[in-house]
Amino acid sequence: MNKEQVKKREKNQDIEGAKPVLILLNDDFHTFEYVIESLVKICKHSPEQAEQCAMITHFKGKCEISKGKFEKLKAQRKKLTERGLKTIIE
Numbered sequence: 001m002n003k004e005q006v007k008k009r010e011k012n013q014d015i016e017g018a019k020p021v022l023i024l025l026n027d028d029f030h031t032f033e034y035v036i037e038s039l040v041k042i043c044k045h046s047p048e049q050a051e052q053c054a055m056i057t058h059f060k061g062k063c064e065i066s067k068g069k070f071e072k073l074k075a076q077r078k079k080l081t082e083r084g085l086k087t088i089i090e
């Protein structure tokens with residue numbers, strides 16, 4: 001997203017009340033344990049919640065892992081990307 005898209009998204013969020021979401025995308029490289037550990041550490045999931053998200057991602061190709069303010073999601077996305085996980089913000 002460029003700066004203009006970010007500003008538009010934040011403006012729409014205020015108007016519509018919709019919060020952006022961070023979505024984990026499936027890959028064939030990381031183990032379930034690694035993904036679970038990453039979600040617990042970065043997104044503050046419980047181990048059970050992280051396991052469910054890992055399973056959903058595996059079988060459906062993606063899973064919403066966090067919702068909230070764009071800046072928070074952007075920071076989480078950066079940390080997950082540094083760990084090699086694929087994510088998007090919608």
